[in-house]
Amino acid sequence: MAEKPILHRDNPDAEPLIGNIKVTRTDWLNVAMDVLVTDGVEQVKVLALAERMGVSRSSFYWYFKSRQELLDALLTSWDQTNTAGLITQAETPAETITAAVLNVFRCTTNPELFNTALDFAIRDWSRRSGPVRNLLDASDARRVQALADMFRRFDYPDLEARTRARVLYYMQLGYDMAGLNEPYEQRVSMTGSYLEVFTGKPANPDELAEFAIYAKQYWRA
Structure with missing residues (x-):
């Protein structure tokens, strides 16, 4: 039985994401915003944000280049x-x-x-x-x-x-x-x-x- 999609990319015509990807583009933005406000722009780093959300850094690149x-x-x-x-x-x-x-x-x-x-x-x-x-x-x-x-x-x-x-x-x-x-x-x-x-x-x-x-x-x- 095929695994059910957890979420879609922002492009509605794109294939849905499959697997253990649990965050959206908005999630990335919200967490980045929190870090920007509390710690400054220097701390807005992809790996640190991924670790904070408990996801793979690779999921970032579904939403941002x-x-x-x-x-x-x-x-x-x-x-x-x-x-x-x-x-x-x-x-x-x-x-x-x-x-x-x-x-x-x-x-x-x-x-x-x-x-x-x-x-x-x-x-x-x-x-x-x-x-x-x-x-x-x-x-x-x-x-x-x-x-x-x-x-x-x-x-x-x-x-x-x-x-x-x-x-x-x-x-x-x-x-x-x-x-x-x-x-x-x-x-x-x-x-x-x-x-x-x-x-x-x-x-x-x-x-x-x-x-x-x-x-x-x-x-x-």
Whole structure:
């Protein structure tokens, strides 16, 4: 009796994989992402990843031609998660500028919308790689541009829109990098004041209440 296929390659027209191959392309990416975040890009090695998953290194080559292709896939995943996530939140329709900024706060509150640890890992990687530095610079520019466009939609003059966008973006990066161990109550109590600093406008209490409910899912009490 023929052995049943365990999984298929990413190409649906390819022959199924037979035998003791138990991981998918997504598994390789996820484990590589974990190692990138915790140990840095130098430790993202095919043999080490295979040992961590308990599979043969040869199974890696069903999905990737080389380690470089895996690294490129990690960069693509980062861009599609973090850069696209922040831009999407900045472009989300809102009735007020404070509600629009709260949409951006949701992005950096919810790790499914923006993976802060991954962003820091990419920044660390960029210090040792010119091409990654170029990708990061382009990503930062796109993010800041999206935030500036957000302020322009609410009739902020161009220079002010660009300035407020940079203050909002780089303050948020620094805030996350500091890793402040704030209780939920303290952090959410300051949200209105942050909004006034970023926008020059007072926040609507209903907006703040809605955001507080959302944030509580992700911020530890």
